[in-house]
Amino acid sequence: MADQKIGQLLDNLGVTADLEADDMPTDALVLIKAVQPDGGVAISIGKSETLDWVGQLGLLHGALTLISDNGVEGP
Template sequence: MSEQPIGPILDGLGTTIDLDEGDLVASAFVIAKIIDKDGEVALTLASSDGLSWIEQNGLLSSAQQIVNQASIGRKGDEEV
């Protein structure tokens, strides 16, 4: 296993972020599903330099809340 820059990988997956002019991304915490050559699935984490495990937990917890709210919103948006 070797470390690789994640930018090109995320670009290849079509990952984008919605930013307004002047917005600054201060840190990043990436969660990725990995499938190895044998088809085994694993979870991996990557974070920007200097991001502590406490900050990782805060970003993860906040993201989970956003995902949960978005899931609830999508259910209400379904047409009957």
């Protein structure tokens, strides 16, 4: 599987983030679920170019805490 830019993909999926107008995002960690041609399911992780493994773990842990504390958002 080749790396590819996913901005348009995320837009098409309707992905949003709760950011204020003056917030300055510095890094991103994206989890993607994809259905393969054979019907299998794959999970892929995308990240910003400067995000190292320590930052990835920190963002993932922070996201898990947010989900645990606030519950998973429904439709």
